[in-house]
Amino acid sequence: MLLNVSYNNKQVSNKIDTEVGKPFTLRERFKMNGIGSTKLIITETSIQISNLLMLDNNRNQCNIEMRPNGIIVGFRSLLESYALVIPYYKLVLYKGKAEEYSIYKDNYFIKIEARPKDKSIHKFIQKVMDAKAKNTPTRVDDM
Secondary structure (H helix, E strand, C coil): CEEECCCCCHHHHHHHHHHHCCCCCHHHHHHCCCCECCCEEEEEECHHHHHHHCCCCCCCEEEEEEECCEEEEEEEECCEEEEEEEEHHHCEEEECCCCEEEEEECCEEEEEECCCCCHHHHHHHHHHHHHHHHHCCCCHHHC
16 A cells, blocks of 8 residues: 655554554564665656656655564655555565565565665565565464
8 A cells, every 4th residue: 555654644654553563662673673774776666656756856765664564665755755555465575687676565566776785785675574474374274
């Protein structure tokens, strides 16, 4: 689900919390060695996100925040902030070309640049993949 999160709106916050869980506590964040990515360069996006990003002439960047049941990919366009909320069971993440990762959810996708020397990006993506493996149900009975 793609949401405008520029304003403090209780309904939007509740939607996000329902979809991917409440934010980690400070203790959990320290235990996990952080839950957010560095600044990620966007190389390609789905048409819905592309229409938002082309409104300004800034470099297209995003970041990823981990939540207990999914991730939030955040980006800005003009003066607005947007979030692509992806629960782990709908997250498809793989390494595309030699220097990019692809993040898919239904008909939305974002491709981010990941050069071999960017160790922090590769480490964070591996952390997301581990969390997805741990939190995705393996059987229908687990849901």
